[in-house]
Amino acid sequence: MEGEGERGRKRGGRVCCVCNKERASVKRPKTLQHMCRECFFNAFESEIHQVIIQNSLFIAGDRVAIGAxxxxxxxxxxxxxSxxxxxxxxxxxxxxxxxxxxITGYRDDSLQTVHRNHLQYQLPLQVVSYKDLYGWTMDQIVDVIGFKNNCTFCxxxxxxxxxxxxxLLKVDKLVTGHNADDIAETVLLNLLRGDVARLSRCTSITTGEDGPIPRCKPFKYTLDYFSTECIYSPNAYRGFAREFIKDLERIRPRAILDIIKSGENFRISTTTKMPEQGTCQRCGYIxxxxxxKACVLLDGLNRGLPKLGIGRSRGGVGSENGKESKVDKSIQGKQCGTLDF
Amino acid sequence: MPITPTTNGGLELLCDSKKIHNVNIEQQNGEGKLIMKDLLSWVRTNLIKERPEMFMKGDTVRPGVLVLVNDCDWELSGQLDTSLEEKDVVVFISTLHGG
Known part of the structure; x- marks a missing residue:
């Protein structure tokens, strides 16, 4: 290790600004500080711990599913x-x-990674598939709908x-790896779409507390080390928002956290009519x-009208003159089914 | 000059599924100096067997490919101008398969 350090310094590599000892190997996105590997890990892990404690994300004994x-x-x-x-x-x-x-060649690779995580961290693993839940794989959906609107389904x-x-896992909470970049992006998207209801709740670290399973995002304040995009839809609307955010970040790294702050402090006027949360008459989902939305989309797929439910029109079920299904019986999907909570 | 370029995170699929490459690269300009810019074009020509656009965009790596020179983000060492020395390990990691 000593030799490695020497090697780095020799070529003008800076030392870590925290320990002033080891060679810096990363530039921390939040502060642009140059840090060594160990100091970066420590800073990151203790920050996540603080977020968990300060926001009381969990209580002892909780069963928690990690969306992997x-x-x-x-x-x-x-x-x-863990x-x-x-x-x-x-x-x-x-x-x-x-x-x-x-999604052939895409998800099967990353599911292997999840299997490695499962062995490495000794965490029980549950996999649910679109095929089992909805009767359709994304590949089959893309065959019907094309590449344009498949993100909506997915x-x-x-x-x-x-x-x-x-x-299925009977957990108390679901945590996801959404980070600050994702949330800032969502704030902008909801603003651009005029989706006031989502705008007011998308910045909460815990959501769905009134629903069956609350979700939380321990990485809410964590900046992406660098951005990634889905290679299957590089032109999606979200991609533009992401690029815009990344451009802002290049000029001022705090911009991302400031967008989240703006989202948090948005006050929706009390005269604004908000959609009432109910349950789906077909499957019982919120x-x-x-x-x-899933039932509307699925209904469209099963009836050979896959464009149903995409675009501005909302709900719309029961009002259309349903054409007879063009889809072969053998690939008819299942009904959404009931949620068994 | 012996250098070890390493392709990870899916990029190995562009190089016959090989991850670690121990190679010997001739210095580009008679001065005996090799910089990352030279290495990138060497890797693209000699190691990447298919879909080079997954690896490079313009004269640098495609956005979303992380580059580490001896375990250090190349942003800290001057990116394309980073000068390489004998036995340096250069890691390319693609993260373009989702988050």
């Missing part, structure tokens, strides 16, 4: 949570929960699939409409 995609954020989340749980005796029962969207189905998986 196999990507970097959820992998780090699984590692950090470490902090041991170190600070949170008393949590941790589980890994993965969604298999059925997003809506994933959200509900995580809740279904969490119900919904502000008669049918939840």
């Amino acid at each position: 995609s196999g990507g970097k954020d959820s992998t780090v989340l699984a590692y950090v949570l 470490k902090l749980n041991r170190l600070h005796n949170y008393g949590l029962n941790l589980f890994l929960l993965s969604v298999d969207e059925g 997003g809506v189905f994933r959200r509900q699939a995580l809740d279904r998986g969490a119900a 919904s502000s409409q008669k049918w939840c």
